[in-house]
Amino acid sequence: MLKLRLSRGGSKKRPVYKVVVADSRFPRDGRFIEKVGFFNPLLPKDKKERVGLEAERIKYWLGQGAKPTTRVARILGENDLIPMPAAGNNPNKAVPKKERNKKEEDGSEAPKAPAAEAAPAAEAPKEEAPKAEAAPAAEAPKEEAPAEEKK
Structure with missing residues (x-):
């Protein structure tokens, strides 16, 4: 290269x-x-x-x-030969501890927003779950009835 x-x-x-x-x-x-x-x-x-x-x-x-x-x-x-690079974008440069802690704090805030988005997704299966429970309950007596008829 x-x-x-x-x-x-x-x-x-x-x-x-x-x-x-x-x-x-x-x-x-x-x-x-x-x-x-x-x-x-x-x-x-x-x-x-x-x-x-x-x-x-x-x-x-x-x-x-x-x-x-x-x-x-x-x-x-x-010298205007290329666009001026953005300051602070050197991946090889060591990051001071204070800045690293700030980035970690910023990083901890970022997952909070997706967690809030995940909560409505978690609520949606709960709504479906009672429907699924209701269906087997309706089917259960039908299964028991034929078993009682055999006796």
Whole structure:
């Protein structure tokens, strides 16, 4: 699977990244297919030299099925090459305990509504059950009557 991702360069505590197209099985800083840009996180966000992208090549690789990582998707979104991804949709990122508890509480509220829907469904069989009981009761005397006649 092809990925658009960052490959780290630079020295210790002075990172500079290349935006590359690579097979997902290749190491992060290893072999890649093509370099399509760079990213320097140490420069201020308003500097033009912070990000450099080859838009045509990136669009080509996206058309070939390459998937950007979350960080690269954000960089591409900021440069209007793809729609800006929604914040907080990274399945690989750890969720803080407080947020996890909130989600569990939200999750506990969601089943309450289907349980309320299930209650009317449970009431419907109760209405049918007396009808079913009434029918065997009517049939029971008919069965007993022939048995009494035999005596």
